[in-house]
Amino acid sequence: MKPSHIEHIGIAVTNLEKAIAFYENVLGLKCYKVEEVSDQKVKTAFLMVGETKIELLESTDPEGPVAKFIEKRGEGIHHIAFAVEEIATCLSETEAAGVKLIDSVPRKGADGLDIAFLHPKSTSGVLIELCENRKK
Ligand code: CMX
Numbered sequence: 029m030k031p032s033h034i035e036h037i038g039i040a041v042t043n044l045e046k047a048i049a050f051y052e053n054v055l056g057l058k059c060y061k062v063e064e065v066s067d068q069k070v071k072t073a074f075l076m077v078g079e080t081k082i083e084l085l086e087s088t089d090p091e092g093p094v095a096k097f098i099e100k101r102g103e104g105i106h107h108i109a110f111a112v113e114e115i116a117t118c119l120s121e122t123e124a125a126g127v128k129l130i131d132s133v134p135r136k137g138a139d140g141l142d143i144a145f146l147h148p149k150s151t152s153g154v155l156i157e158l159c160e161n162r163k164k
Contacts, residue, residue, distance in 0.1 A: 029118040031110035035141070035159050036081035037075070037109040040094050044073055044086035046117045051075050051082060063138045070094050070140070083109075107145070109157035117146055118158055127151070136162070 041047040044062070051057045057075040062133040065069045069092025085106055087095035097106055112118045115134045123129055129146035137143030141159040148155045 029112055029121060029158075032086075033111050035111040035126050035157075036083040037108045038083045038085055038109065039104065040085050040087075040097050040106040040158070041103050042098060044084055044087065045070055047084045047086075048073050048075075051084070052072060057082065061139060064088065064139050067135075068092065068137075074139055081139070092112075102108060107155035107157050109143070109159050112158050112160055115142055115158050115160040116146060122158075129143075134158075134160070153160050 039047070048059045052059060052075070056076055059073050059075050061074045062071065063074075066088075068084045069087055070087035071088055074085075075082045085094045087093075087098070089095060094106065119129060119132060119134070123132065128147040130151040131143070132142045132145050134142040137157075137159060140162050142162050143157055143159045146156040146158070
């Protein structure tokens with residue numbers, strides 16, 4: 029695997045509108061999309077900075093992974109996503125290297141991406157996402 033860049037940084041927030049206002053009004057970025065990912069129980073907002081996006085994540089369900097994260101650790105950086113090519117192959121190679129996967133097959137993420145998470149217990153405590161632009 030050879031990631032080309034950091035595709036996005038996921039940030040868990042309790043109030044999406046308030047967080048968007050900070051990134052737009054203080055940092056001067058522009059939110060270009062708000063999208064709900066119902067199977068992940070989150071509402072997401074995207075802002076571009078150079079080649080990298082900031083993905084703000086607000087939980088839509090108290091049992092969702094982002095709600096549980098905020099309950100345990102508070103708001104903050106939730107995951108780092110690396111852009112890769114051939115994500116399915118990357119996952120097989122990662123699993124063969126002994127890394128625990130959360131998703132052994134890629135699934136649909138927000139903003140037109142196929143995504144898969146690696147378990148933070150196998151990655152020095154950081155939730156890592158691999159992602160690839162969905163092939164048409
Ligand atoms: N970063 C680092 N560590 C994390 C973490 C995160 N984002 N989320 C959970 N953990 C840690 C917990 O603190 C806990 O550690 P301890 O055992 O030391 O307390 C451990 O991982 C297990 O956490 P848990 O909440 O008790 O266990 P779960 O198995 O229920 O969930 C995880 C953990 C990572 C597997 C789950 O949050 C998950 O599946 N995440 C991936 C999906 C996701 O985050 N979706 C939202 C993003 C939407 C998108 O971008 O499309």
